[in-house]
Amino acid sequence: MRPTDSRSIAYFELFLILILLVFDSGFVFLYSYLAANVAFFGFVFGVSAVAFLLLYSLSHDRASWSSELHALFSISLFCYVMQIAASGDMILGALVKLLSQIQSLGLWFVLFIPLLFISSISIYFLRKERRSDRMAKYALLAVLFLILVFYFFFLLKGIFVADDEEVLKLTSVAMLLNGTNPYAASISLLLSQHIGSVGATFTTTNRIIGHMDYPALFFLAFVPFYFAAQPVIASLDPVYMPLQFTLFLFLLLLVFARSLKDRQLMRPSITFLLIFVLAAISLTSATVYLMLALMLLAYTEIDSKYAWVFIGLCISIQQELWLPAVLLLAYSFNSHGLRRGLRNTLASAAVFLLFNGYFILQNPGAFFGSILGTLNQPIIPFNPSVISFALLKVYPIPLPAYSVLFGIVSLLVLVVSLYFNRKELIPLLSIIPFLFIDRVLTTYYAFFIFIFVFALSVSSGRHVSGSIERWLLGHRQVFAAAFTLLVMIAVAFVYVSHVSYQNGFSISVVNQTLLLNSSANVSVLRASVVHGNLSNSTVYLLAFTYGGASASFAGLGGQGIIGDPQQCKAAGYECTVNVNKLSLNGTSPYNLTVTIPWAGKAGPVERASLVIYNGPYFYAANSAGNATSPGSG
Numbered sequence: 001m002r003p004t005d006s007r008s009i010a011y012f013e014l015f016l017i018l019i020l021l022v023f024d025s026g027f028v029f030l031y032s033y034l035a036a037n038v039a040f041f042g043f044v045f046g047v048s049a050v051a052f053l054l055l056y057s058l059s060h061d062r063a064s065w066s067s068e069l070h071a072l073f074s075i076s077l078f079c080y081v082m083q084i085a086a087s088g089d090m091i092l093g094a095l096v097k098l099l100s101q102i103q104s105l106g107l108w109f110v111l112f113i114p115l116l117f118i119s120s121i122s123i124y125f126l127r128k129e130r131r132s133d134r135m136a137k138y139a140l141l142a143v144l145f146l147i148l149v150f151y152f153f154f155l156l157k158g159i160f161v162a163d164d165e166e167v168l169k170l171t172s173v174a175m176l177l178n179g180t181n182p183y184a185a186s187i188s189l190l191l192s193q194h195i196g197s198v199g200a201t202f203t204t205t206n207r208i209i210g211h212m213d214y215p216a217l218f219f220l221a222f223v224p225f226y227f228a229a230q231p232v233i234a235s236l237d238p239v240y241m242p243l244q245f246t247l248f249l250f251l252l253l254l255v256f257a258r259s260l261k262d263r264q265l266m267r268p269s270i271t272f273l274l275i276f277v278l279a280a281i282s283l284t285s286a287t288v289y290l291m292l293a294l295m296l297l298a299y300t301e302i303d304s305k306y307a308w309v310f311i312g313l314c315i316s317i318q319q320e321l322w323l324p325a326v327l328l329l330a331y332s333f334n335s336h337g338l339r340r341g342l343r344n345t346l347a348s349a350a351v352f353l354l355f356n357g358y359f360i361l362q363n364p365g366a367f368f369g370s371i372l373g374t375l376n377q378p379i380i381p382f383n384p385s386v387i388s389f390a391l392l393k394v395y396p397i398p399l400p401a402y403s404v405l406f407g408i409v410s411l412l413v414l415v416v417s418l419y420f421n422r423k424e425l426i427p428l429l430s431i432i433p434f435l436f437i438d439r440v441l442t443t444y445y446a447f448f449i450f451i452f453v454f455a456l457s458v459s460s461g462r463h464v465s466g467s468i469e470r471w472l473l474g475h476r477q478v479f480a481a482a483f484t485l486l487v488m489i490a491v492a493f494v495y496v497s498h499v500s501y502q503n504g505f506s507i508s509v510v511n512q513t514l515l516l517n518s519s520a521n522v523s524v525l526r527a528s529v530v531h532g533n534l535s536n537s538t539v540y541l542l543a544f545t546y547g548g549a550s551a552s553f554a555g556l557g558g559q560g561i562i563g564d565p566q567q568c569k570a571a572g573y574e575c576t577v578n579v580n581k582l583s584l585n586g587t588s589p590y591n592l593t594v595t596i597p598w599a600g601k602a603g604p605v606e607r608a609s610l611v612i613y614n615g616p617y618f619y620a621a622n623s624a625g626n627a628t629s630p631g632s633g
Helices: 006-032 036-058 062-085 088-128 132-155 164-177 188-193 233-259 262-266 270-282 286-300 307-317 319-336 338-362 364-371 386-394 399-420 423-434 442-458 467-474 476-504 565-571
Strands: 506-517 522-532 538-547 550-554 581-583 590-597 607-614 617-620
Touching (some): 006 036, 006 062, 006 442, 319 338, 386 617, 399 423, 399 467, 399 476, 423 442, 506 617, 522 538, 538 590, 590 607
Antiparallel strands (some): 506 522, 522 590, 538 607, 607 617
16 A cells, blocks of 8 residues: 655645635634633634644644644644534534635636636746737637626626725725825724715724724725726625726736746646635635735745835835735745845835825825824724634733734844744734734635645755854854743733733623513523723623624624613714613612614514623623523633
8 A cells, every 4th residue: 555645645634724824814714702612722723723824834843843733733623623512502503604715616607717727827828928819819718707797796796795995995096086184084984974885994092993094005006997997886896896806807917927937937836726716715805815815926036136116015005914914024024034024014015105105195194103103093892803802701811912013023033033034924824913903804814825835846945044043043042032031021921911900990791691582582691790990981882693604793883782872862873882881980789771672673682791881891791592592601
């Protein structure tokens, strides 16, 4: 019998862990607010999965690490299964989610994979071909792909649903053409009027984020599409989004095909293709395809003299790319020396100023306040990351502290990247700080995982030692001291932040009961709020809920679940954010009754977790279940 290749096993395990990590970030942590066991296994899964990916990437001889890799893989897989099995009444919801994802995945396999593959091959050969007749044939195939993809996108009604970011892009371009600074003007009122169709990003200060909070290339890339239809919100779903997705995906394929070598194209790995599809279906914004194309260019061209062009474009489009851009610049300093590293850094900054300088000169406070606000604004953490969720539930810290923790971990990752100086590690290292922020999107993980698998697929396997790397290897105590110091700073910061949280927001919810009232189609949650040492006694409430095979929330968008929602009707758009306000300056405990309506056909709300927040402070109580629900989490 032919012996099993342990490297093949590790590669299969790598592929499976990557898929589970993306799926896990998509929906598990919303469930985690409602079931403590789900949260525990989710935490162990996330840590084990990232440890597995790091060991896999750093191993020169993966066969020698096979037992450790298999063990971490087994732990990760076990914990992922246990997340679903930990709460019996959530199995149905998880299965429904999985089936819907499989259905979408099947659509991509049947409809788009042949087009993507044919297009990639045609673009690749178009790049290499010199005969005009053959070039015309390949170009025709590529254009045919472009037309077919747009046609399918246009026909598949409902595949695109515009969100508040799409509205911000549209209105920012309109403001620019009208001479208005989109960083200084707010469209919160407009978003509040369309909450039901496009949603909104809610903060714990009872606000909606309504100003442009990304670098200028994010909305400038929308300018060519602005004139394709009437510039109104109603045109986003049927025209703008299919058009953007088609062209940006086509651009991504151009870059993808350009980056492959003969042997990589002619023997495509099924794993890589699956990851490509997975990344594609997990991306909700057309701009992410453009971001992927720019990051692929920055990654593949980092050794060229034009690397600064692509790094500059990356940092000019969204803050998500700042960290990998910094790591690429660190790689340049390490591999190419001080002179070229400095040139790449300064020239990248010049590209950033090219796109953003006008808005900086207009109002530097508004610009930097807006783009840095994504890091420090107290946004409600509907979908926290692995580490931040553990802190939220076990050892809470103020919401702005997560951004500082992100910065500390980013410095730690930078030190590690200088020590190892492996280009293919950059996308994986970029994921790690995102495990510490208080809110993540599936796109964060899907984005970097796509780049990570691409990096492994095109890696030559050769490692060229960098100058900083050689110095650190010769002075390991310096690396160890820097690593240890940053870990100690992170731990000390979390401790100090927790003390600050306790001093400013000492609050807990006890004695929760959930009763179903089928005649009124509501669930009634009763609880006692124990409080003290509140820096601000005015707090807001919402509830994470489970029912009808899905998890959701109640109490936002003007929905009253306590008191009278009419009481602040004249106060402005803030009343469409959260009307569930109460004052805790009286006797403790405060007895509370929350009425949660059943949303349409979703079914009864069978489990709920009360959430209380106030500015930088956020508290999620343990969940309460009705009498027919097995367990309360």
